[in-house]
Amino acid sequence: MRHAHEDPELLALVRRYVTPERRYMKLGGSLLRMRSPEYDRFVRRLSEDAGVITAKEIATLLEGGWRERRTEPLRVR
Numbered sequence: 025m026r027h028a029h030e031d032p033e034l035l036a037l038v039r040r041y042v043t044p045e046r047r048y049m050k051l052g053g054s055l056l057r058m059r060s061p062e063y064d065r066f067v068r069r070l071s072e073d074a075g076v077i078t079a080k081e082i083a084t085l086l087e088g089g090w091r092e093r094r095t096e097p098l099r100v101r
Contacts, residue, residue, distance in 0.1 A: 025089065028088060034087070047066075
């Protein structure tokens, strides 16, 4: 398992896709409790990232810890 604090590539991806606004924490039950406009903003940003993340970046995130793996299923396509 790779660790973000030891791996600059993983750290950059974590900062880009995992930790903004504590995204990894919102993908559980708190997403269901969100109301507009917070919900709309969160889903829009998640969707935007899903459109730009690459397969290689997803694979790298899967090599990280639980936060990275929890956030990884961004790509719906």
